[in-house]
Amino acid sequence: MLFLTTEIVTLYIILNDMAEHTAAPSKKLSTGGILVLLFVVLAFVGYGYYELVWKAKINGSTLIDNPTNKALVVTIDDQQYEVPANTFLKVDLEIGHHKIDCKDYNIAGEDLYLDPTEYGVINPTKSKYVIYNIIYTKKDLKSQFKAYAVEGREIYSLLGKPEVTTNLFIPDRTMGKGNIDDEEPDFENYNRINQDYSYLTKIFRLNDFFKFYDKNN
Numbered sequence: 001m002l003f004l005t006t007e008i009v010t011l012y013i014i015l016n017d018m019a020e021h022t023a024a025p026s027k028k029l030s031t032g033g034i035l036v037l038l039f040v041v042l043a044f045v046g047y048g049y050y051e052l053v054w055k056a057k058i059n060g061s062t063l064i065d066n067p068t069n070k071a072l073v074v075t076i077d078d079q080q081y082e083v084p085a086n087t088f089l090k091v092d093l094e095i096g097h098h099k100i101d102c103k104d105y106n107i108a109g110e111d112l113y114l115d116p117t118e119y120g121v122i123n124p125t126k127s128k129y130v131i132y133n134i135i136y137t138k139k140d141l142k143s144q145f146k147a148y149a150v151e152g153r154e155i156y157s158l159l160g161k162p163e164v165t166t167n168l169f170i171p172d173r174t175m176g177k178g179n180i181d182d183e184e185p186d187f188e189n190y191n192r193i194n195q196d197y198s199y200l201t202k203i204f205r206l207n208d209f210f211k212f213y214d215k216n217n
Helices: 002-022 031-059 206-216
Strands: 062-066 072-076 079-083 087-091 096-102 107-114 120-122 129-136 146-150 153-157 163-165 169-171 198-205
Touching (some): 062 072, 062 079, 107 169, 129 206
Antiparallel strands (some): 062 087, 072 079, 072 096, 096 107, 129 163, 129 198
């Protein structure tokens, strides 16, 4: 609190000095005007911090996924986790380097890098996942979609080919909006590109992706 107060006082002095040297005496900023300006600046800083940091911490998830029909035991940094069949387990891990073991899938002391974010899917079974840009639009944009081959199927996409991956870690590029724990993301979480459409980059298990695609196309 003392640090914040000191910063406010310093900013007040700077703004007041600028006003004295750049404005005519009759137009010099008043103390009340400077305080209002300070409030606006702090409000914008606070909102930006919420959007970039706290919102992600509230919504983001780090998930050990087990899409198989058998329970799975995974050890990360000497901490053991049991993941039931065909489900996922939310864990609390820091961004950066870790060590992972999973005896059932011959993983012994492998490097696990949570990067560029700690949120996403940890994939000890080396299963296939799809990263796909979902489009929301009220216009007919079918002519702009292109066909791509995805695991033996023809899939149409507006924003590039869907990415199939078996990586040990698959980052959630949306910072909490497009992970596998949200099957039907709200449209308000989509990124607005222009007046024609919005999009959301989402992670799917391979079979879940095909189900989602068939349902929505």
